[in-house]
Amino acid sequence: MDGLPAKTTHDLEQYTRRVSEGPCFVCGFLDGLPDYRHHLVYEDDDTTAFLNRYPTLLGYCLVAPKRHLESWVQDMEPPEFLRFQSVAHAVARAIAATVPTERMYSMSLGSQRGNAHLHWHLAPLPPGVPYHQQQFHAVMGENGILAADDDAQAALAREIRSHVQI
Template identity: 75%
Template sequence: MDGQPPKTAFDFEQYERRVRQGPCFVCALVSGDPDYRHHVVYEDDETVAFLTRNPTLLGYCLVAPKRHIQSWIQEMEQHEFLRFQGVVYAVASAVAATLPTERMYSMSLGSQQGNAHLHWHLAPLPPGVPYHQQQFYALMAENGVLTVDDDAQSALAREVRSRIQL
């Protein structure tokens, strides 16, 4: 994939231990826990958006309400959800304006067993990715995660942040 850093294998055992036995990763980030620091691209009183720590695509972001909720259907009023989705849209638009993007993938993942805090994944598929490496394949860490360094992620976060329009 043009413009994407090389990929490396992902340690699922360590990741699973962290998400199933550790604190809620979004709540830890919001509270300032240094072990859960991420590059924030957007933050207001209710929402935070940040680059994922182990991206499968450059610019892969997560958007989450700061309040610990697990179900957008059961725990958010419609007006809250629509405002939240407005932030999701603004972040996705900023990522797409920053990086060449053929398609922006958007989904909510997580479960009661791990990563239960509601969060939306935004993953920009770059142009030219062969079809058999798109969609779920492009998102799955089993297929490797990008080797990104902290300085590059910090610069990318600044660029995305500068393009967010709400």
């Protein structure tokens, strides 16, 4: 048993073009661009959280400041960073209350060449995944993404949202 739902291949070439040549995916989502739609799990005046469009794990969410920032080290003062992290923590707890979670991975990814908008990845590793399929292997699109049904993702987002406690 591998503990992970069935996956499909991920078109990395198309994805790389999209993130390096297209608009900022977080700003596009916040601006309501149809091709940048995500399933919202949390929102306040400063922060948004939504399901990953290309999930490798069930319940995989992204948390981002609404303001276009590119570095939590350079662009956020400690009080703002701590508030942002408190939202990430609350969303992670909501994810863990919704899907079976052995460990919650939390990472800031992206670069100046793609996905530059600061965002935190919250990826719930389910119980029973063999060690060689955990950690970076579990979150890398190169190893496949979940065949995410839009209705199921919408229901999952609603369920996670119902557990967020700020």
